[in-house]
Amino acid sequence: MALMREAGVTMVSLGIFSWANVEARPGEYDFGWFDRVMDRLADNDVAVCLATMTASPPPWLAKLAPETLPRGADGTVLWPGGRQHYCPSSPVYREHAGRLVDRLAARYAGHPALALWHIGNEYGCHVSACYCDVSAAAFQDWLRARYGGVDGLNEAWSTAFWSQRYDDFDEVLPPRVNPAFANPAQQLDFQRFSSDALLDCFLMEKEIVRRHTPDVPVTTNLLSVWKPVDFFAWASHQDVISHDSYPDPHDPAAHVEAAYNYDLMRSLGGGAPWLLMEQAPSAVNWRDRNAPKGPGRMRLWSYQAIARGSDSVLYFQWRQSRGGAERFHSAMVPHAGTSSRTFREVSALGAELAGLPELLGSRVEAEAALVLDWSSWWALETDSHPATDLRQQEANLAHYRPLWESRITTDVVHPAADLSAYKLVVVPNLYLVDEATAANLVAYVRGGGHLVVSFFSGIVDECDRIHLGGYPAPFRELLGLHVEEFWPLAHDGEVPLALTDGHTATGTLWSEWLTVEGAEPLATFTGGELAGRPAITRHPHGDGVAYYLATRPDPTTMGLLLRRFAAEAAVPPVLPTAPAGVEATVRRAEDGSRYLFLLNHNPFAVTVPVPAGARDVRTGSAPEPEVAARGVVIARLG
Structure with a gap:
């Protein structure tokens, strides 16, 4: 307790993996030791x-x-x-x-001491889907x-294909290992079911704690941007969004991906402050x-979460374990004890944060948004596609990074959300889209929005069936074009591009044979089979504009284009x-x-x-123009 006071600790997440300690044998509970910890924290x-302790069952349950x-x-x-x-x-x-x-x-x-319920822990981190007979029966009920x-x-x-017609739901199984490609719609629905099965576990526990403590808010710690769990489906069930963040210090772009993750967390809560539930004090x-x-770097990355909407800085873990799988995971009190760089840094940051109460509750505002949909993500990354190396997160970051570099604050939103508050919306690869969601994007542009759509979007419906009427059928009129053929490039292949402003560039990963139907070409392919054909287009629609990228431009060109599109949409950077x-x-x-x-x-x-007119929040004076290496400046704007 003395060390926690020294480190400036005001909240702990407690009991995450304590099930086997409080229920050592079935039905025999011992909370005495836990009472002492709770009481000391309150004092x-x-x-x-308070965690519900259910993330890791005791060994006796597997035996029983x-x-x-x-x-x-x-x-x-x-x-x-x-x-x-x-x-x-x-x-x-259950x-x-x-x-x-x-x-x-x-x-x-x-x-x-009880301030917040921590339901489960990092749902889907290790077991995101189960293929057993119990799960098969639950999947059948879900269907x-x-x-x-x-x-x-x-x-x-589409079970007429490959003689897959079912006569009864009892014949349907999870997509277990089979001799060929599994049915793509079966794969997609099983992903949906698996996320829902985990959510059902969460909701069961939430109902129990709500019954006993109706006024205590509830959360669970969402892990990074985790493919198996549809965060948008879970968000409305959280009283506050919580996030576990573990950027890699070896990755020179780790802070960009972290910013993207934080922008999603903020967006999940409708812009409300969120909680950084876990990060590593060091390694x-x-x-x-x-x-x-x-x-x-720990200080810098902690402030990055606050800069993007967090109202907390928590860590895993408090005291570094002597044994177990995470004995080399860093802690606020490491093996070296309090005479360590780590403890000194977390204590210094704790003191700093205690002096910034005016930031609590404030919100980050964005005029740009990037679209993400879990069903489309799941469908995009199944097999038997024109290319099987399309990755949703890679696509999202390729479009997000230029906005981050341009200091344009960007929310991360579902494509069916209300987009009217945004001047610019970026759609990296929305492979799957239902009619209502497509209509939402079309209405956004018609009402004056600026939409950027990348290749292989609007291809299938919610059941992974092709939208007929020429690719991309739901967006064909909006974009003023149609795509005749997909033309994925060879592994590590490139295709030269020429922009109409004289800029030369390179396309990567993908290309398409498209024909304009009113759209204005902004760039053409200048090599390969598609030489002379449009590669990037612009099309006014209603009061807005829609852009289309039939390839992924090199990073420099992607930055040039998105800055240009943002300027045309009147989206200013935070700093010019x-x-x-x-x-x-x-x-x-x-x-x-x-x-x-x-x-x-x-x-x-x-x-x-x-x-x-800016004033440093700590000193009240004008900030120095020089920002130190890995330094942070927080200034109240005049």
Whole structure:
């Protein structure tokens, strides 16, 4: 407790993996040791984000009920000895987990330390889908609810192909290992079901804690931007969005991906402040090469989360373990103890944050948005496509990074969301789109929005069936073109481009044989089979404009184009000029106060032009124009 006071700790997430310690044998509970920890935290004014302890069942459950263990697509049983060794659909697992949560919530309801419920932990991190017979039966029930009758399933899954017609839902299985390509619609629906199965586990526990503690908010820690779990489907069930962030210090672009993740977390909550639930004080333990965070980087990356909307800086873990799989994962109190760089840095940051209460509750505002849809992501990355190396996150970051480099604040939104607040919307690769979502994007442009759409978008419906009428049928009129053939490039292949303004460039990964139907070519292919054909187009539609990229331009050209499109949409950068590697955002408080964040990700000092009238929030004086290496400036704008 004394060390926590020294480090400035005001909240802990407690009990995440404590199930086996409080229920060592079935039905025998011992909360005495946990009571002492809760009481001591309360006595020291440390709030508790209390975990429901269900993320890792005790070994006795596997012995008592082996049917609770998950199976892989090839039938392999995933045994105890790690964590998350449970089938999400298992009623036996849910019964035991629910009983534990009921005891926990009843015991600590009204405890002065309890501030927030932490349901589960990093759902889907290790077992994102289970293929056992229990899951198969649950999948069949999920399909009955979705399609009503088996004829609806056959239509949606196009089962006339390869003699896959089903006569009864009981014949349907998860996409287990088979001799050929699994049905793409079956794969897609199983991804949806698996995310929903995990969500059902969360909602079961949420209902229990809500019954005992109706006024205590509920959250779960969303892991990075995690493909198996549809964050948009989960977001409305959280009272506050929480996030676990582990950028790689070896990755020179780690801070850009982290910014993208943070922008999504902020967007999931409708712009409300979110919680950085976990980050490493220094090194992690689970990569091939686990680099520590160099001096100043933990502070810089912590402020990056705050700059993009977080109202917290938490860490995993408090005291570094002597044994276990995460014994080399860093901690606030490392093996070296308090006479360590890590403890000194986290303590110094704790003191700094305690002096910035005026930032709490303020919000980040964005005039640009990037579109992400989990169903489209899942469908895009299935097999039997024109190219099987299209990756959604790679596409998103290729479009996001130029906006970050231009200091244009960008939300990350679902394509069916209300887009009217945004002047520019970027659609990296929206392979799957239903009619209503397509109509939403078309209406956005018709109403005056500027939309950027990249290749292989608008190709299939919600059941992974081709939209007929010429690619991309839902967007053909909007874009003023149609695509006759997909022309993926060879591995590591490139195609030369010429922009109408004289700029020469390179396209990568993909190309398309397209014919304009009213669109204006902004660039053409100048080599290969498509030489002379349009590569990038612009098409006014209603009161807005739609752009189309039939290839992925090289990073320099992508930046040039997105800056040009943003300028045409009247989307200003936070700062018009700043050195490369400098991140800039603004948070706005309810009283109208605006706070400028400048983060220098360079290992050297830079000079940044700060707006006139700005005042450093710590000193009250004008900020120095030089920002130190890995330095942070927070200024109240005049």
